[in-house]
Amino acid sequence: MARRTKEQAAETREQLLDAAERVFCSKGVAQTTLDDIAREAGLTRGALYWHFKNKTDLFSAMCDRVSLPMQAMLDATVLEPGSDPLGRLSRDGARILRQVSEDPRTMRVFEILMFRVELNDVVQTVLQAEKERGQHCRVQLTEVLRAAKAQGQLPGHVDCGLGAYALNSFMIGCIREWLEYREFNLADRSEWLMDTFFAGLRNAPPPPTGVAEFKSEPTVSK
Amino acid sequence: MARRTKEQAAETREQLLDAAERVFCSKGVAQTTLDDIAREAGLTRGALYWHFKNKTDLFSAMCDRVSLPMQAMLDATVLEPGSDPLGRLSRDGARILRQVSEDPRTMRVFEILMFRVELNDVVQTVLQAEKERGQHCRVQLTEVLRAAKAQGQLPGHVDCGLGAYALNSFMIGCIREWLEYREFNLADRSEWLMDTFFAGLRNAPPPPTGVAEFKSEPTVSK
DNA sequence: TTAGATACATACACGTATGTTTGTAAACAC
DNA sequence: GTGTTTACAAACATACGTGTATGTATCTAA
DSSP states (O other): OOOOOOOHHHHHHHHHHHHHHHHHHHHHHTOOOHHHHHTTTTOOOHHHHHHSHHHHHHHHHHHHHHHHHHHHEEEHHHHHHHSSSSHHHHHEEEHHHHHHHHHHHHHHHHHHHHSSSSSSGHHHHHHHHHHHHHHHHHHHHHHHHHHHHHHSSSOOOOOHHHHHHHHHHHHHHHHHHHHHHHOOOOHHHHHHHHHHHHHHHHHHOOOOOOOTTTSSSSOOOO | OOOOOOOHOOOOOOOHHHHHHHHHOOEEEEEEEEHHHHHHHHHHHHHHHHSSSSHHHHHHHHHHHHHHHHHHHHHHHHHSSSSSSHHHHHHHHHHHHHHHHHHHHHHHHHHHHSSSOOOSSHHHHHHHHHHHHHHHHHHHHHHHHHHHHHHHHOOOTOOOHHHHHHHHHHHHHHHHHHHHHOOSSSHHHHHHHHHHHHHHHHHOOOTTTOOOOGGGGGOOOO
């Protein structure tokens, strides 16, 4: 094959990433061969090994294409100050649910991360990064809930760390279950779902007595 | 190796399933070799191929050891009639969260199903069965929520199908996030989490106008 | 204009997982 | 007590994916 211009080479790189998204999504990461991806893109493994070190490197690049922008969006919304923390949290959550259900790339990568990849050595570092992003996100959510409590939007007895965990769990669960069944239009329901969750937080019962705050708990080893 | 009695053979079969649980959980299903499992059990692949047809068969048997009892429990709690549907749902949900965080076998199998398996051909039929169990579960949850609404425990405008989806998503998300981070004692918090969720359902805002009921929505194809 | 770098395609060597076949010692039937 | 079946272990054949080495046509810079 002939050498191509830099722009053309960058384009084939994107084509390889697109092909990886599709094949990973349909066959699972471990089950797909590098040859599968190359052929899906109309190329050979030579092109793949030219642009990426190996399967791990390709997977990492594919995840970054979605994760990095989403991380930036999360950071921006959390850092932005305001007078209605709970309302903004609800709207941002609904926006994420909408994006997952409407943007094909986000949808596919989430589906891969939730169903089509297993935590092992080949993707360990990539998923470790995703895990740390999730942890970072929960810390930020806790801060926002604290601000909401300070402004009287939440009852004083709510454990903000646990509330952030519940919020994160609810959204992850909504995304996962919707991706698995796709029985309804998630975008139309995302606001109701988020509002309903926060209605729960605002009307939460007091925590059980004798149980320490979330943050002071020791990490349970595996 | 010598032939062993029937009881001893049944015992080695259990040992193989135990070993599979451990190795699947630590290395991921696709990444583990049948030789890995056999050696973890102190045996050889000969024993494995004697007791199971192949990796798929072994995986299936391992899942059934946990899924079937849990399915039975769910069915029993849903079918049992009573005067406080929401309260029983909350208690049963908390019980499941507790079991996941306290029973090692349940914990490992959930971890495998959530993080250490990818949906591909080798486990397709098994995961398909799990998926149908989930669907069946949601149908039953919808019925319970309808009963709760009929008894005045829920506002009339709540879409019970969507509520069941939210409940299921919340629990799946709680289990998934707890398994991933294990930052606190889930059993101590399970009741508060469930109560908080149902507080949200009881105080849910009315659904957006112009959006059809959950059940009448067409299935979104992939 | 030409030498070298680039962007791939092709071919090959290697390791490794799988399924199967064969071996074998003990349990069980008779 | 003998034959047969059981419950595995050990050995083998096969296939397949990876990584790398090599080939090559084009682009680019001097």
